[in-house]
Amino acid sequence: MSLILKRLQSTVAETVIKPTHKALSPAQQAYLERVIRVDQAGELGANLIYAGQYMALSHKPELKPILKHMWDQEIHHHNTFNNLQVEHRVRPSILTPIWKVGAFGMGLATGLLGKEGAMACTEAVETVIGGHYNQQLRVLSNNYGDVEEIETGKPSVSKQVTDLQAQISEFRDEELEHLNTAVQNDSHEARPYWLITETIKLTCKAAVWTAERV
Numbered sequence: 184m185s186l187i188l189k190r191l192q193s194t195v196a197e198t199v200i201k202p203t204h205k206a207l208s209p210a211q212q213a214y215l216e217r218v219i220r221v222d223q224a225g226e227l228g229a230n231l232i233y234a235g236q237y238m239a240l241s242h243k244p245e246l247k248p249i250l251k252h253m254w255d256q257e258i259h260h261h262n263t264f265n266n267l268q269v270e271h272r273v274r275p276s277i278l279t280p281i282w283k284v285g286a287f288g289m290g291l292a293t294g295l296l297g298k299e300g301a302m303a304c305t306e307a308v309e310t311v312i313g314g315h316y317n318q319q320l321r322v323l324s325n326n327y328g329d330v331e332e333i334e335t336g337k338p339s340v341s342k343q344v345t346d347l348q349a350q351i352s353e354f355r356d357e358e359l360e361h362l363n364t365a366v367q368n369d370s371h372e373a374r375p376y377w378l379i380t381e382t383i384k385l386t387c388k389a390a391v392w393t394a395e396r397v
Contacts, residue, residue: 215271216393225280260354263354278393296373300379308383
């Protein structure tokens with residue numbers, strides 16, 4: 184029994200992934216947690232916006248598959264950041280209940296305006312999210328290359344950071360795909376287009392700013 188236990192302990196020890204880099208600085212760690220917190224909140228919001236739009240417009244056969252495709256991708260984005268939140272022990276935004284109600288309400292309300300209103304909402308939301316992800320990628324690229332490797336002492340970017348960069352880059356591209364889909368499906372025909380899109384952009388920017396900090 185003792186021999187079996189030792190073998191099991193040895194196997195577990197071999198499968199533990201050893202850190203390759205020294206710990207991040209407090210500022211680097213704080214920013215990383217901020218990224219995960221705000222992106223989880225943002226993808227939660229996007230998930231529920233599409234849920235509201237789908238409820239309002241799924242009776243339209245020409246729109247149903249388009250909305251479902253974008254919604255499925257947002258569900259995947261949301262699940263991914265949920266997992267990262269648990270893995271890195273990052274607390275969620277304390278305003279999560281507000282994001283849920285506000286996002287679903289925004290999706291449902293713009294969906295009730297018709298296809299053009301829903302697509303104008305999508306264009307505005309994805310414009311803000313795409314720009315937000317680009318800003319995060321710039322910070323991660325410029326401020327995380329000085330962490331020393333444990334074995335060599337040389338500075339480099341850790342796998343933790345490069346994996347997060349790759350994830351954000353992938354999601355950014357999908358969000359911009361949604362933006363293009365919205366434009367191709369008459370988002371500019373919404374009335375009043377300027378008022379809808381600018382109001383939603385301001386709302387999203389305020390939500391991003393708040394979720395990063397609260």
